[in-house]
Amino acid sequence: LNLSLLPLPLPTWSTIPAEVLGYLYTPGLKPSSPLLKDNGYGNLWDPSTGSTAFAFSSGPRSDQSFRSARKPRKKSSRRDTVPRSLSILNLLSCNTKPPHDARKEEHRTLSPTMVYVRQDRLPALKEYKYSGVDHSLTSKYILKPFYTNVVINIFPMSMAPNLITLTGFMFVVANVLTLLWYNPTLDQDCPSWVYYSWAIGLFLYQTFDAVDGSQARRTHQSGPLGELFDHGVDALNTSLEVLIFAASQNMGQSWMTVGVLFSSLLTFYVQTWDEYHTKTLTLGIVNGPVEGVLILVGVYALTGYMGGASFWQQSLLRTFGVSEKLGIPESLYELSFTQWYMVQGALVLVFNTVESARNVIKARRARGDRSRGALLGLLPFFGMWVLIASYLLLHPTILRSHLVPFVMFAGVVNAYSVGQMITAHLVKLDFPYWNVLGLPLAFGVGDALGPKLQEYFGFGWPSALGDDVYQVAFMFLMLGMAIGVYGSFVVDVIVTICDYLDIWCLTIKHPWVEGRDGEGSAQVNGKKSQ
Structure with missing residues (x-):
């Protein structure tokens, strides 16, 4: 006090x-x-x-x-x-x-200490109503019956939905700790049980993340805080899962891992940007949260069965017995399983991005706005990634030896942008274009750019950080700053919403009692359906 x-x-x-x-x-x-x-x-x-x-x-x-x-x-x-x-x-x-x-x-x-959401915007929380569409056939005919008839009965009525989400995320954290112990460089084979544990951990995360909505409905605790919490955890999981997948493929600390990170973060960013403008979370017939996660679970399990990640580095066509006499170019014939995955991922990424852009433009035109100004909302992501790519180009030591903490930094930066978008969606704020975490990254780029300009063009400025140890220390400083800024954002927004709606985050403050009106946060938070 x-x-x-x-x-x-x-x-x-x-x-x-x-x-x-x-x-x-x-x-x-x-x-x-x-x-x-x-x-x-x-x-x-x-x-x-x-x-x-x-x-x-x-x-x-x-x-x-x-x-x-x-x-x-x-x-x-x-x-x-x-x-x-x-x-x-x-x-x-x-x-x-x-x-x-x-x-x-x-x-x-x-x-x-409320700084991220002003009090005059909070009444919009009481107008909240979740809107989501899931076209996945796997989800409709397999997963949802499994969640509804089996999984949801495991959790007691006294357990808060957000606590289920957080518990599921702990399985991913455990997977990352295993990764850091057995394969911190992302290019070593691990014991088979490690890959099996990654598969089990990711499946449990998907399961817990899926049933939190069902738990919210049956306990009458649906509300805006649940959506914010769910998206925030998913955003953090995205970058961590990139590291685990890279380790399961022996990608190493390379540009290939950076490419997987870019496509994963862009997919999540675009999906959130789509929801901000259309007011509806739309999942296609084949989507990342359902089929994408299940594919990763299968890849992890198969990696363990095959004895290690080295299996994925061999030629896919040769492994399946495709003859070289078919006239297939050697560069194409020798593509490994991992490289084919990258090609497939790039195609899916382009399709999803274009489809989301069409959804946003269509939704805005339905509201009478025929401009395409909403597309400017993609600029913060690409602007940040210009800095990220430049930083790694100018600091090859970070790319080759310290990519794991840098991936975590990039993941927190993206989670902060996504969190701002979700918050703006909930309380009806303008689109958040600014991300303060780009400032230290811009400094790192500018600091390393000066000596390069002097070397090639004859003008520039000396580096304040120099090489090697100070650059590594600055990278860890950026990671610490990102965790601090994002942590303050999460705590402030959660406390603000909890104070205003008179609820708790990880426990149920007002249990719903059948037949008693006004009990439970559903009376003030609207309804949620998934």
């Missing part, structure tokens, strides 16, 4: 006007309440109700009293308020439950 935020003197005290404590926005406190008393253990209680209102410490206090030093100030800005979550935590520490009517108030006091 930051006592500097309290408009009260700090000495020991036993009584205080209720209006002053009401300034702290303690749930259940009425302006007309009598003086609150100190119960001798550092807790204030209301004699009229016998309920504890606020707690400062756990030790006993003296019976000395003093008069209130001054009247509460008039709230003039956001920083004059104390987070609602603070008073809730104090209530929990006193074993008291906020009254039911406290969460029905239209106006809620939010965290004074």
Whole structure:
């Protein structure tokens, strides 16, 4: 508790006007309440109700009293308020439950550190309604019946949907830790059980990620926070799964791994950009979250069965017995399994990007906007990737020896952009073109570009970082900055939404009870269907 935020003197005290404590926005406190008393253990209680209102410490206090030093100030800005979550935590520490009517108030006091979402935009959260279309036949006839009839029954009704999502993500984190232990350079064969564990972990992640929506519907906890949380976890998983796939193919720290990263992040970015403009998440007959993940699961399992990732480096056509006498060019005939995958991935990437662009233009024209300005929303991604490619070209040491942490950095940068888009979609903000994480990357490019200009054109500037160790240290500094910025964004937006909607993120605050109106967050958050 930051006592500097309290408009009260700090000495020991036993009584205080209720209006002053009401300034702290303690749930259940009425302006007309009598003086609150100190119960001798550092807790204030209301004699009229016998309920504890606020707690400062756990030790006993003296019976000395003093008069209130001054009247509460008039709230003039956001920083004059104390987070609602603070008073809730104090209530929990006193074993008291906020009254039911406290969460029905239209106006809620939010965290004074709120910076990503302004309070005047928050009412849009109550207009939220999830819209999604999944055309996948695999999902319709195989996976959804499996999720509905088998998997969902494993989770208790008391388990929050977001906790299911986070638990599934932990399987991917475990896979990455295994990768870093057995194959940190992405070019070594691992024990067969490692590949099997990657397959199981990814399948469990897909399963948990798919049933969180069903859990939200049956517990009546559907809402905008669930969509934000789900997309945020998926965004982080995308870059981590690139590393695991590269290790399963022995791609090594190379431009091929960078190419897989580019296509994966672009696919996720374009899908989110599509949803921002069309207001609907559309998944095709064959899509990444369903068939794409299942293909990866099969690849991981087959890699373990074949004894290692070296299997994928041999010629695909020769492996399947295609004769060289058919006149196939040698360059095409010698393409490995991995290289054929890259060709197929490039074709799918172009198709999905063009299809999403058509969906966006069609949706905007249906609303009377015939301009193609929405396509400018793709510029932040490509602009960032110009910097990423330039940085790796100018720093070959990073590409050859430290690509794994750099991939994590690029993944967090993309997750931040995607998170901004989802937040803007939920609270109806303008499209977020700016990503502050491009600044350190631009500095790294500019720092290395000066010596190259001096070498080839005779003008430029010296490098401030030099070579080798300082460049590596700066790359890790960028990774730390990205984690810090993205972490602050995630915490701030989640706390802001939870404060406004009076919900919790990883637990169910207001369980739904059949036959009782108003119970559960579905009453204020809209509906979600998948």
